[in-house]
Amino acid sequence: MSARRVPVSARLCVGLSLAVLMLGPMGAHAEPAPPVVAGADVTAAARAAPEMPAPVPSAEAKPGEPAPARKSRELPPMVIARVSADPLPTLAASTFLDTLRMADRYQAMADAGGWGTLPADLVIKPGARDAAVPALRRHLAMVGDLAPDTPVSDALDAPLVAAVMAFQARHGLPETGLVGRQTVAALNVPARVRQRQLSASAARQLGSTFAFGDRYVVVNIPAATVEAVERGVVVRRYVAVVGKPDKATPRIEARISSVNLNPTWTVPVSIIKKEIIPRMRRDPGYLARERIRILGPGGTEVDPTTVDWAGEKAATYTLRQDSGLDNSLGQVRIDMPNRQAVYMHDTPSKSLFARDVRFHSHGCVRVAQVKELAGWLLEGTPGPHGAGSAWGPIEIETSIATNERVDIKLTKQIPVTFVYLTGYATPDGRAHFRDDIYGIDSPAAAAAPGPDVTTTGSVTPRASPKPAVTPTPVRLAPVRPSPAAEAAPVPPGLIPSRSAGPTNR
Known part of the structure; x- marks a missing residue:
């Protein structure tokens, strides 16, 4: 059997985990939410996950008084932000060249004068008329979200609403069709800046040796999302929490080797x-x-x-x-040996998954619904009862409820990469953009040393000098150089190194 059980001293609430099994799926695990574009508009009340009510002693009602209400012991549902339903992955084998071609296209738009800006306080509801609508139409037609032969009017009509929603989807915004503050801010980013995002993102893929295969995992740091890709299609996309700007999540290329349940x-x-x-x-x-x-x-x-x-x-x-429910890694850790000693894991601070801005970690990647991701990773790996068994939701929850650490070695390691793509193109000819949260797209930032990355792994990487950094060119020729390995830790935005050998716990 591939699972190694290591007894630990912990105070995990076993009864709570068993209740999960007895009551069945609850909250975010009960039924997959309809996938929509990242950036859910969650109310302040929904953002704060309520605490589980304490059990109330049973009491009989006194004559003339109502019977005391029974408080539910069911776990509150986990509120998470929305994620895109786009089946195309952020990173594929064609992304480098697709993004270069798109950078040339946006360069041509910038050279032609780009597009104008809209009033920052502009709000247009579907069906409403506004003097700014013609400019909005021209912009969306220029970037390909609106067909050029669409009838012209000053109304936010159905075809224009669909185009606005397409624009919002490409920028990771809620697909409402409403033109509001966030959408206007994205529309007002100049064409030259968009071209630089595409060019800089392509430059950061130079020297990549990532092993695309039938199954791989992509973490796009600016989007704060995790994608499980199978046969070229995103089969699962998860909300994530990534590093703060001063504790940036590094770019890595590695292989997922094991899943740890009840980690210390x-x-x-x-x-x-x-x-x-x-x-x-x-x-x-x-x-x-x-x-x-x-x-x-x-x-x-x-x-x-x-x-x-x-x-x-x-x-x-x-x-x-x-280990336990309040462990900083939560109940699941996904191990991927690398020089930066970063990994993906669960967290007890699940309220952060409801936020639109999710840059709060020390460098590792926290994943919402991480048990579901673990189940996907463990497909094909013998379950707790050896050959013929599998690691399904019940087996994972049962193992967690044992209060013992369980290290499950994957039968076949799965490639994983953490990328920093603020602009990228997909094979269908669409350009996608995310905010430059670490401020490394500009030529000045690219010429400066990257921020030190605080590692959150169990072993601190061996200290070594940082490599010299050269400015990222704005225009690139569509030629991919031969890969080169680097021996030093890589700050965000620099060429990634080959994945290191297994790290010790």
Whole structure:
């Protein structure tokens, strides 16, 4: 059997996991939400996931009083932002050349004067008339969202609404057909900036050695999404949370080797120095509440009260968080050995998945509905009962409920890449754009060293000098150079290196 069980000391609420099995699928796992464009308009009330109500002691109603209401023990549904239903993946074997050709097309638009700007406070509802509609029509016809022979009028009629929705889909906006603040802001980005996004994104794919196959996974960092691609089609697309601008998620090319259920989390030294030590000075009980153990030489547990938190000596210890619902990695970790020591994982902070702006992690990628992704990755891998069994939803939940760590090695490793594409083209001739959240598209930013990436893996990558960075050209010839491996860690926006060998836990 390929699963290795490692007993750990934890306080996972087994009854809660078993309740999930007994009550059946709930919340986000009950029935797939209809896939729509990323950027859901979620109300403030919906963004804050309510806490599970505590059980109420049974009591008989007194005469003349209503019977006490029973509070549901069912888990609240997880609110997540919407994601695109586009079956075409963000990254395919043809993306490099498709994007180069699209960059040339946008260069021609920019040279011809591009398009005008609309009033920033413009709001046009479907069916309404406005003096700005003719300019809107010209823009959408220029970029291919509106047929050139569409009858001209000053009304946001049905054909124009469809064109607005197509534009919104290409920019990761809610497909409402309403022209509002977000849509106007995207419409007002100049053609020359769009050309630079396409050109810079193509440049970042130079030297890529990614192994496209029948099945692979793509994380587009600016879109904060994860795509499971099978036979050239996106079969699953997930909302993700990626690195903050000062803790940027790096670009990598690796292979998913295993899925860890009930993982422990070894705190990186950088987080110990910057976050744990200052917190312990203010709050000595913090580690105990978070169930983080201090381990000395040989794995001997150390009492936190014996550690000098005044300096940085605590960083010489290993800090490890027990597995459980409140573990920083949640209940699932997806392992992909790489020099940056980053990976995908679950999280207890699921409310972040409801946000439109999801750049909050220390560099790793948190995935909504990660158990479903794990199930897809484990297709073809023998289940917990060996040959003939499979890792379905019940088997995954049952293994989590055992309160033991389970490491499942994939029978066939699956290629995975983290890319930074703010502009890219798909084979159907459409250009897609996302915000440059790390500010690396401009020539000045490309010439500057990339930000240091705080790794959140269990092992800190070996220190080595950063490679020299050369400015990204605005125009590129459609020629792909021979791949070259790099030995140093790669900041976001630089040419990716070959995936490293397996990292130790």
